[in-house]
Amino acid sequence: MTTESDDVPTPWPVVELREFPGVEYAAYGIARQQKASGGIPMIRATEIVEGGVHVQEFTFVPPDVARRHPRSTLRSGDLLVVLVGRVGEAAVAGEEHAGWNVARSLAVVRWTPEGRAQQWDLWLRWWLKTSQSQSYLTLSSSNAEHMTLPLQALNRLPVPVPPAPVRERLLSLISLAERKNALN
Template identity: 45%
Template sequence: MDETAGLDEQGWTTGELVGMPGVESVSYGVVRPGRHDPAGVPMIRAGDVADGTVDESDLVRIAPAVDRQNRRTSVRTDDLLVVLVGRIGDTAIVGPRHHGWNVARSVAVIRFTPAGLTSGINTWIRWWLATPHTRDVLRARSAGAEHATLPLADLKQLRISLPPRHLRTRILHTMGLAEQKIAVNTRIAARATELADAYFDRFAKDADPAHRPEVPIADVCQVIGGTPRKAVTEGTAAIAWAAPREVLNSKIPHLDRTAEITWAPCDMTCAPGTLLVAPRRSEVRTVAAAIPVVPGRGMLALRADGEADRMWLLHELRSRSGELVATAQGEQARAMSRKKFSKFPLPWPTEDVREQFAQVAVPLHARAFAALKENHAIQELVISEMAGHPDGER
């Protein structure tokens, strides 16, 4: 059978994902991974898929015997990973570095035929999963409140629209250019953040120890606990809800969008500029919210007075990421203890030092955030290119 059959139609065609020409298989990962094996095979979980890549900072490993029992999801280069639990529909392409790894039950693996890869069907499907129309469909098919789950059968049955080859070739070229620009912007944002961290280290080192008394975190900001997602009730409004993983997976210390919303009274909403803190086994990460947001359960929100205080606190917490694990609680330290965190001591320099640092750091953070915003704009432009068919409408 000609593998390219179905890839050269003259008009738009629509069909289920599992039957798309160029799609070889769709499956999910390990159901019973067992205990973490330090010498085992890396296993990618839903939380490890972030911004189109695999976050390797908190990987777990399965025993080789478990991996052998689950060969169907031993991933290959160019496989497409799709999140089935939590941030439904997030994706990442498997690179050569991840070849031979496995995935958890919370991740689906879409494998393509050689003809499918050559024709760019993997890229098309990855972008299609990011369209607002598809996101709405996946959310509607997911169950649960805080931890939505998409059945594999529903992913397989997801309808995908393909344009004719000449149009698809043009759009795929646009996608390639967009991905190159997004990669450049991501590097710019990372370098700007690293430079701000370096300036902080210098300011912290040069500050007179006599003028840097240690104070509990609660003395320099208001510490607020997180809350689970809630359904609509009288007297509430729809607000962005930040899950801990969105903080942990953020490539720069800014969060300007979330995958989910919650319904909460206005007095529970944290204003832009609020710092969000989330833990995992090896570190505690801190980002600044760029939008009104409600922090998710297991994390904390910090309200500081003034930009200089927020900027210094953000970098002080980033510099003490490993130490702050002691303020987390629960299994594998995956939830913040508000009491412990509030008492954690931080050196706090004079207002003059904080103001001087802010004058340097704020423009660098603005550059990083501008790169992030440009990436979102590029993504929206590409997605709008895909909206030429009724099934792709936003």
């Protein structure tokens, strides 16, 4: 039996997150938190649960502190990645989170408009759930009292870059599976 060369899949290119298509940057949040009774809401790692942002009790930072951290001031569509504790768990910031900030225990992955239009944000959110990604994140983390992933290690996360038709088909199937799972 002969095999046409077109039948053999070629491996997808793999790039580090910092060079991934559509990534503007990845930054961590406010390191020295000065909590306030009012001000700018701040999301913590404990509030990233099962792919969503679930704020039970608001934590605020003074507006002047938040202004000094513009790279972690949220925009709708930013991907929030847990760096401390449940390393690699991720959620997407919604419209309601725009203008909020995040704690040091989270990274904010900011996307270019082209990256979001091509759904690279969804691809990365899915990739973070894979065993390959989780293995890399675990091996790259320090295991002190709480597992901690340095931002530099997140930026070096290897991410496959499938061709657009393959990516679109996979994301469609993943989206369908996630919707079915949510119904159960």
